[in-house]
Amino acid sequence: GAGVSQSPRYKVTKRGQDVALRCDPISGHVSLYWYRQALGQGPEFLTYFNYEAQQDKSGLPNDRFSAERPEGSISTLTIQRTEQRDSAMYRCASSLAAGPYEQYFGPGTRLTVT
């Protein structure tokens, strides 16, 4: 079956612009996670959802970052007024349910802010 998909795969934007990154999880997966990975580092947790409810957003670095999952399926991570330090790989993962289930990762979106 289809895995987790993310779009766009690559995004180059100018500083100050807003960007929206999309994640389409595996069908039927309850939990959806967003991570950010800077070059040379491991992924860092941003936020996660169970169904449409945002359960934890403690990893969002500041209020320019927001995420939603309005119908409990596709999720959008939005970064307003982008800055160069936002440049990173943004990874989405989904899992069957909340609990000790495997997280399946998407291919990631490479964001470059110029």
Next chain:
Amino acid sequence: AQRVTQPEKLLSVFKGAPVELKCNYSYSGSPELFWYVQYSRQRLQLLLRHISRESIKGFTADLNKGETSFHLKKPFAQEEDSAMYYCALSSNNAGNMLTFGGGTRLMVKP
């Protein structure tokens, strides 16, 4: 706060040699530990988790709570093992979000 440390950024071995990728963690509760792998031009994927106690692709990892370690081992490395390896920790009371180490790049030379 939970933390995962992978002290080696790069590990280079010859084919057939033993491999050990180190992982240490700090966590006050009872953690779940994982190894994720990313092969070239592929997405991040689960390699193994400590609660399953499986051997995947010849790799094993034992959770040592006394030393707070979860090192990944393979007795005989293969060229196809060349990849980026990430150790990760999950806490059951935090929604199972993963805390990753910085990763170790394994290069297996012919």
